[in-house]
Amino acid sequence: MPFIPPYLLPRNKLFINGVNFASAGAGALVETRKGSVIDLQTQLGYFKNISRVLREKLGDTEAEALLSKAIYLFSVGGNDYLFPFQTNSSVLYTYSIEQFVGQEIYEVGGRKFGFPSLWPLGCAPFSRTREPDGENNCFGPLTPYVDLHNIEISKVLQKLFQGRAGSMLWQWTLQRNFSCGGRRGVTEYYLCDNVSEYVLFDSSHPTERAYELLAQLAWSGEPSLTGSYNLKALFES
Helix, strand or coil: CCCCCECCCCCCCCCCCCCECCCCCCCCCCCCCCCCCCCHHHHHHHHHHHHHHHHHHHCHHHHHHHHHHCEEECCCCHHHHHHHHHCCCCCCCCCCHHHHHHHHHHHHCCCEEEEECCCCHHHCHHHHCCCCCCCCCCCHHHHHHHHHHHHHHHHHHHHHCCCCCEEECCCCCCCCCCCCCCCCCCCCCCCCCCHHHCCECCCCCECHHHHHHHHHHHHHCCHHHHCCCCHHHHHHC
16 A cells, blocks of 8 residues: 555645644644644644545545545554653643544544554653662653553543444563654664664654564454454454
8 A cells, every 4th residue: 555645745635545644742632742743633623624625526425435434543642641741740631632533533424443552651761761760660650640541541432433443552661762863962872783673762662673563463463452343354344
């Protein structure tokens, strides 16, 4: 299949093979890194614009068929819990904007949804650095929010989409440095000789090999990992 292009790519007018709304560092909430990212509700507005364009180009019948057969993948929420700790904010949100956005897409015509659960954010290297020096512990204050998020969003989505939204949760091992090639305050860094032997490329982002394994689990994993449907079942249904 062709590469799925970003929505804001110049001259990107063909959306029949999919479109990518992702914004690095964004969250479900407008308040998360406001002004420097594209929040989820703005992305929803982009999607509604695409649905309008498709109806204009293809006609209502063909556009509705395309929208209903498409797979809608969401990977968002972690930054909403990390951002308050990074900015020393006292506000933490425990509700899910994904529920609102999912309902909006459903009303436009979407029927197949994938929502990965949040991974253990408190155990990521960038979170562990908030623990006292010498203590190789997960950052405890984050864990209750992540656990609650995964429990509640699974309940809400199962109810909202009548079992079509699977919940996927994976455990990742860790590395530590988030230098971004020496441009994030840490000037010293190194590149692994064989990056495929590691799960994380830096303190928060998986390696290509790790993503490959996660994609395989998402595509054909058992219900204990993927919930009611894996992605293969969604595409074939």
